[in-house]
Amino acid sequence: GHQIGDELLRLVAGRLSEEIRPGDTVARLGGDQFVVLAHGCDASEAAALAFRLQTVFALPFRVGEITVPLSASIGVAVARPEVRDAHHLLSDADAAMFAAKSSGRDRVHLFSPSLREAARWRLEVATRLRDEAIDQLVVYYQPVVRLDTGAVEGVEALVRWQHPERGLIGPDTFLSVAEETGQIIPITRWLLRETTRRAAAWAAEGLPLRMSVNISARHFSAETLVRDVRLALRESGLAPEQLVLELTETSVAEDPTRAEDQLTVLRRAGVRIAIDDFGTGWSSLAQLFSLPIGTLKIDRSLLVAAEQVTGGEGGAVLAAIVALTRTLGIRSVAEGVETVEHLRMVREAGCDLVQGWLIGHPMPADELPGWLRRVQAAGGDACALAATRTPVTTAP
Ligand code: C2E
Ligand code: CA
Ligand code: CA
Secondary structure (H helix, E strand, C coil): CHHHHHHHHHHHHHHHHHHCCCCCEEEEEECCEEEEECCCCCHHHHHHHHHHHHHCCCCCEEECCEEECCCCCEEECCCECCECCHHHHHHHHHHHHHHHHHCCCCCEEECCHHHHHHHHHHHHHHHHHHCCHHHHEEEEEEEEEECCCCCEEEEEEEEEEEECCCEEECHHHHHHHHHHHCCHHHHHHHHHHHHHHHHHHHHHCCCCCEEEEECCHHHHHHCCHHHHHHHHHHHHCCCHHHEEEEEEHHHHHHCHHHHHHHHHHHHHCCCEEEEEEECCCCCCHHHHHCCCCCEEEECHHHHHHHHHCCCCHHHHHHHHHHHHHHHCCCEEEECCCCCHHHHHHHHHHCCCEECCCCCCCCEEHHHHHHHHHHHHHCCCCHHHHHHHCCCCCCCC
16 A cells, blocks of 8 residues: 555665765655765766665565565666766666666666667657557467477467568567556557457468467556457457467466466466466466466477487476476477477477477468468478478578
C-alpha cells in the first residue's frame, strides 16, 4: 500500500543521506528513482561513492511489522568540460542506470558515450512504438518439426519491426523498451490476433499448423492475458488446441501464484503452455513443474554446452533433461539446431521436437506455404531434407 511505500522511500532517502559528504545532495526524482549530486568528484571517486551507496541496501528495510529487502541499480555520470548542462548530466546518468538495470539487478554502471546512442534509440523506440509502429510490425514464422517422422507440427511466431529508415529490426533491440513502457501489452494483443487469424487461414487451406506465440512477463501482471487470448481465439475461430503460449521460466518465477492462476484457466480452455529458454534461468523445478505445462523448450545454450563437453557426457545431460520431462508427460523441443551434428545429438537425447536454422529459418508468412510444399514434395520429412542440405549458419 501507499503508506508503506512512502515510508520505505523515506527510509531509503535517510540511509542515502547518511552516506554522502556534507554539501552533496540527495533528491528523489519521482517513483523509485533517486539522484545523488556530488561536487568535485572525478570518475573513480564517483564510482567509489556509488559502491558505497550500494551497501545502503545490504540490510533489509523495516516498516512496522514488515521487512522489505531492496536493491538498487546505480548509474554514474560525471560532468566533463563538454557536458556542463544539468539536463545532459542527468540524462547520461539515466542512460547508465538503464544499462545497470538491464545487466541484472543490483549493479553499478558507468556512463559511456555509446550509452547515449542507446538512450537515444530507446527514446525513439518508445515514442515510435506508441504512435504508428504497430502497423510496421511483421511476423516471421519458424517451423517446429517432429523428430521421429520429420513432420512439420507447427510454427513459432517471431516479431520484427520494418523500420522506415533502419530496415528490418530484430525483436531483441526493441522489445525490452516495449516491456519497459508497457507497449508490449498492445503489441502482444495485436500479435495474438494476427497469428491466430493466420493459423486459422492456413488450416482452411489444408495446412493445419500449431501456432506458438511468445508472451512477456508483463502480461501476467497486467492480468489481461486470459481475456486477450480468448478474444483472439473467438475472432479467428482457431481451435484452442492449436495455440501454444511460450513463457520463459523467469517470467513465471516472478509471481508463481499469479502465473499459475492464469495458466490454469487457459489450459482448461484447451490452450497449450510451453516453457521457453529452459536452462537459462534458475527457477525451482518443483515450482515449474507444478504448472500446467505441455512443452519444455530446451535453450540453445544447453545444446552448445553439450557440444563442447567431450566424451559424450554432454549428450547425457540433454538426455537426462528429456527423460525428466517425459516422466512428467511433458514434450521437449530442442531449440537452435544449426548443424547435422546438433540434430544427431538431440535425436539421441530423445527430444520430441526440433527447431533451428538447419530445419528452417524464420520466414515471412507468404513464404511458409511454399516451404511446406517443398517438404511435402520431398516426402514430408523435414529432418531428412535438412540433413541433405548444406547448413546455412547465419541469420537471413
Ligand atoms: P526465442 O523465443 O528463444 O526465439 C528463438 C530465437 O532464436 C529467434 O530469434 C530465432 O530467430 C532464433 N533462432 C532460431 N533458430 C536458430 C538457430 O538455429 N540458431 C540461432 N543462433 N538462433 C536461432 P529472434 O527472432 O531474434 O527472437 C529473439 C527473442 O525475442 C525470442 O527468443 C523471444 O524471446 C523474443 N520475441 C520474439 N518475438 C516475440 C514476440 O512476439 N513477443 C515476445 N514477448 N517476445 C518475442
Ligand atoms: Ca520462444
Ligand atoms: Ca527460446
